[in-house]
Amino acid sequence: MDVESCKVIFWDLGGQVRMRQIWEKYYAEAHGMIFVIDSADPRRFEEARHAFETIRAQEQLRGMPVMLLANKQDLPGALRVGDIESSLGFREIGEGKFRVQPASCLTCEGIEDGVRWLVSQSKSVARSFDRGNGPR
Secondary structure (H helix, E strand, O other): OEEOOEEOOOOOOOOOHHHHHHHHHHHHHOOOEEEEEEOOOHHHHHHHHHHHHHHHOOHHHOOOOEEEEEEOOOOOOOOOHHHHHHHHOHHHOOOOOEEEEEOOOOOOOOHHHHHHHHHHHHHHOOOOEOOOOOEO
């Protein structure tokens, strides 16, 4: 996919606990990250927060733009962006570029805006890589 004259490749790494061990294999090649959360299922927010904090602690990802995609905004009862930020403590994230993007993967609402923001932020962050050792 091309966005704003950039070649964009997405990897869906899955959020299941057994899949998380492969995530770090992709960090060195990443220039931005989309973390998807089900905004209609606050019972899983604590698990999502833990996974997100684990990822953000990785040295290779420091300063990388991150978009938290608040999916399922089309469902009744889905938490809005401000409530998600408060509930998960995302307002405290001050390092790097960060955005909570309301979206519906079913209707595609919010997806294009979010991807364009991420590409724009990724282009503005200069990242150089030392083969497998992350940004310098």
